[in-house]
Amino acid sequence: MILLSRVADCMYWLSRYIERAENTARMVDVNLQLLLDLERLDDSRITAHWEPLIKSTGDLALFNKFYEHADSESVTDFLTFNTGNPSSILSCVVTARENARMVRDKISTEVWEEINRLYHYVRSQSAKKIWASDPYDFYREIKQSSLLLQGLGDSTVVRDEGWEFLQVGRYLERAIQTNILVDVKYHILLPSTRDVGGAIDALQWMAVLRSCSGFEAYHHIYGADVQPWNVAEFLILSEEFPRSILFCLRYLDACIRTISGVREGRFSNHAGKLAGRLLYELNYSTVDDIFEAGLHQYLGNLQRRTEEIGQALYEAILFFPVVDHAKEIAGQTQKQDTLPGG
Amino acid sequence: MVDARRGVQAKKVGDCTASGNPVGDKKRAGTVLRLLRHPAACLWIMLFQDYQTEGFFDEMFAGNGEVRPHYRRLYERFRNLTDEEFNQKRQAVDLSLWRQGVTFTVYGDSEGTERIFPFDLIPRIIPSTEWEFLERGLTQRITALNHYLYDIYHDQKIIGDGVIPESYVRSARHFRPEFVGIDVPRDIYIHVCGTDLIRNEKGEYLVLEDNGRTPSGVSYVLENRIAMKRAFPNLFNKAGVRPVATYPKELLKTLRYVAPGGKGHVVCAVLTPGVYNSAYFEHCFLAQQMGIEVVEGRDLTVSDDKVFMKTTQGLRQVDVLYRRIDDDFLDPTVFRKDSLLGVPGLVNAVRAGNVTLANCIGTGVADDKVMYYFVPRMIKYYLDEDPIISNVSTYLASEKEDMKYIMDHLPELVVKAANESGGYGMLVGPKASKAEVEKFRELIRAEPRNFIAQPTISLSRHPTYCDGVFEGRHIDFRPYILYGENVSIVPGGLTRVALRKGSLVVNSSQGGGSKDTWVLYGDE
Structure with missing residues (x-):
């Protein structure tokens, strides 16, 4: 097809x-x-x-x-x-x-x-x-x-190449959105650091979990206690939760590899290379690394690199060079003039 | 099968709601009782008691008020329907069309307002003898038109023999002199034709116009049937209605037949002007049914006089384009320079014989409203036959005597611009104001070649559901003719209905709606 x-x-x-x-x-x-x-x-x-x-x-x-x-x-x-x-x-x-x-x-x-x-x-x-x-x-x-x-x-929907592009769009966007969601929390915290660890803080982290339907899943894994670093770990690095950034990137990488026709750990275009690299980096990261770098900075960097994958994908596969219409017309017109009886 | 039938029959006994709706027993009993007490609650009787044919040819009722034989089964079936049920079905059908997005965009509306093409639940029925007659007539007509196009783009014998004056051909806006002498596969020019038929006050079928460029509307034929089947699942078997669903298959067969010679695997695609075109839904619908791609101009590129699609795996050559873009917009290097819809170089690829367009470029020289006047002569000239379906008598403003007649009788005539379609550029004399008539008088004098006039025909009428009652509304009929290895006409077509009382204009852009069209296996 x-x-x-x-x-x-x-x-x-x-x-x-x-x-x-x-x-x-x-x-x-x-x-x-x-x-x-x-x-x-x-x-x-x-x-x-x-x-x-x-x-x-x-x-x-x-x-x-x-x-x-x-x-x-x-x-x-x-x-x-x-x-x-x-x-x-x-x-x-x-x-x-x-x-x-x-x-x-x-x-x-x-x-x-x-x-x-x-x-x-x-x-x-x-x-x-x-x-x-x-x-x-x-x-x-x-x-x-x-x-x-x-x-x-x-x-x-038929599982052809078009399907893979539907998946790529979905997981790329979801990774970006979960990132925004966690980052919103950073912005909310910013004006009043005295709230950190307090009742409002917990409430807000719970809200973040609810926004991505992760409330129950979180409790299942971490128990009743809502701790910021646990929530961050859950939403960024969880292997099981379908809205975590790592989870999305893993799917994204798999879809791009299916489209490119390469096996795991390999790539054949820039998008595949960026996706694989970012995935492996997350695979070998802990929540301590994240907080060490600073949550906001870490998320910003992650967001930029996720968007780069989208851009690269565009250039590698989706993007057909924009035709310079005027030039094309000029070229074809010239050809026509050389035809007998044009 | 037998059981199911018995079930239906059993239900019918004493059951006024014969549609087979799974209604609870209690409710049904109640309905029956109510109806027994008030027989007038049965929709058909209630709504038809005041039905008037008013001297027009009515498709369903003969002059004496009797139901015509081919409508009897439908009549029997519908007379048992309650008002409520009928309205439910109507709403369900509208909603389903709306959900599916079977809509057209209203041009000139910045909000992008979408509307469904109004659909009337009472089908138009054509008995088999009548259909056979139409098939013969339409086959004759498209054959003559294709002969004519071949001739015009080669030796122009018909001009040489003085049957059609050269000036009319030369001045036809859609004549493409640059295609004279170019061969097209199998010498077929019009592969898909939508011929508009009407019936006069005597019930005689007449050809109103041939649409041999990019006729649209066939998706409604298929969608209307699907909608009807959903609304009245039990009706079809008994009514003996011929299916229309084979159209996409026949269309694909036709497209493959005209592929450039020697191709083993033929790649076809539908070329659309894009998502903002009012018929975009149809382009997608047909492509999907045929299992081919819908492409826009920007998806194609021409290299070495070959046409390619841009895919995620690189370029892929296309052999046949079922194009739904007018000639003018096909190729900015040849026709309109400002067209962004087309493909630069496409015309050269056609001339080189590397791609086939369906329909061919330049077929407009056959469906021009002035050329229409000459079609009976073409039939005589190429086939040595008399036309099976007649033309509406037509006056050419560019002929001296005709012009005099037109000027003398303008308020009685219908005037049409030769190159317009969609009901635009048209004057319906008897319905027009004095000022409009005078405006057209000037237009015709200024540019006689561009106008024809015809007597106002009392189009046949069909019972149509209007604001809670059935009333007669004028209708026309567009069957779709495919010309490939043989001529194939799907048994059905688009019946358009002028929903405004008294209106003769059936176009969707001007308040028209449509009906499902049933061609029967038999005559009753």
Whole structure:
């Protein structure tokens, strides 16, 4: 089976955007719930609660273009419905569907119909009403749709090269999003170091775990005690938890190797080389290494290198050089002139 | 099989809801009782009691109000349906089309609003004798058109023999002189044709126009059938409806047949203008059903006069392109320079014989509305036969006598621009304001070659569900004709219906909807 480069590209972005929408929904949802546990909800505290979400995605400048203060309403709106924000849930779903439309002959009817349904849902007036009256319900709908799409994909999409690109997009984006999630915690901590180790601190780490459905899994492995270094280890280095960064990178590496047709530990292009290297580095890391380097610095570095894999993949496989249309036309026109009777 | 049938029959006894819906016994009993007491609650009776044919040819009812024989089974079946059930089915079908994204984008709407092509649940039915007649007529027509195109792009005998004036051919906007003398595989120019048929007040079929460039709409034929089957699963076996699902297979066969000579393994692809085209859904749908790629211009590149797709594993040669892009946009080095949809060098690859386009470049010289006037003459000239399906009588504004007639009778006539489609550039005299008529008078005088006029035909009507009742609405019919190793016409087609009361314009862009079209195995 052949795979058009453009189609591979669409598959990749399709699943990246769905994964992004899901993770944004998780993050906003949990932070809304966390707000309920905070005392002294004055303006500055609310801003301190929400601003990190924007900071950690690097969208603060964009945010400031649309809103004056970071508060519950402005931040959730920015992350949910703002079409000026390319990573808002609405934007993600619209872009995902646009990509799906271009490859709808390559994904199953079930997957297409669910994406289409999600699209009409987030654009509907009723979604806005649900969001306003019961945001949890709204975000649950987004999360469940994303999970449903993964399930539908698992059981209906053909396992060809296109499938691998769906996986690459999903795990790459998930690694990036889990990274952001842990990093948000760093930003929240920053303004008030006195909270470290206190009740609020534990609450916040628990919220982080909940955002990525890791609450139960964590307790299963580490017991009831929520310790920052344990949570960090769990979300970055766990081999078993399907949203940990190591787990995602392992899948990412495997998919890239399948596409490139090389065995484990080898590579045939730059993307494979970067993915393998980063994976092995994590394989041989401990949580002490992470805290020694400084959590924020460590995550920043990890994030940059993960994104580099995506970029390299693009250049190695997806990216067909942009055709210089004018030049191409000139070349072909010239050829035509030399034809008899042209 | 036998058991199942008996089950259905058993249910039917005393059961007004014969659709076979798994409704609880209690509810069903209640429904039956209610209906027994109020027979008028049965939808068909209730909604048809005021049905008027109003002097038009009605597809379902004869002049005396009797149901035509080929509609009887449907009528029997539907008369047992309750209003509620019918509405449920209607909503279910709409929702399913919406979910599947069987939508078209409304042009000129910045919001990207999508709409489903309105679908009417009452199918249009064609008995087998009528269909055989249509098949013969359409086969004759496409054969003549392909002869004509071969002739025009080679020796132009039809001009030499004085059957068609040269000036009309030369001035046809879609004539491509640069293709004169170029051979195309198997001498076939139009591989896919969508011919629009109408019926007049006497019920006679007439050809309204031939769409020999990039006719669209066939996906609705297939989707409408799927929707109908979902809504009325038990109806089909008994009604004796011929299947339409073989169309993609036949299309692929046709495409393979015209591949450049000597190819063992033929690679076909659908060339689409892209996701923003209103028929994009159809392009994907057909490609998926045929198991071939949908490509955009940017997925292709031409090298050594060969066409290649850009894939993750490198370049891959393409042999046949089922292209859904108009000639003008195919190749910016030859046609419109500003086209970003096309593929630079594609025309050279076609001329070199390394790739086949379906349909060929330049087929528009056959489906121009002025050329339409000459089709009966083409049939006579190439096949020495009389046309089986007639044309609508047509006046050419560029002919002196015709022009006089047009000017004298403008408010009674339908005027069409020769090169427009989709219901644009059209005047329906009897429905137009005085100002519109005068505007067209000027347009026609300014550019006679670009206009034809026809008498206003009272298109046949079909019962259609409109705001809670059934009313007659005007319809037309577009069957899809494939010309490959032989002529193949899928038994069915797109019946379009003008949903606005009294309107004669059936185009989806102008308030039209569609119906499933049933061609029967028999005549009843």
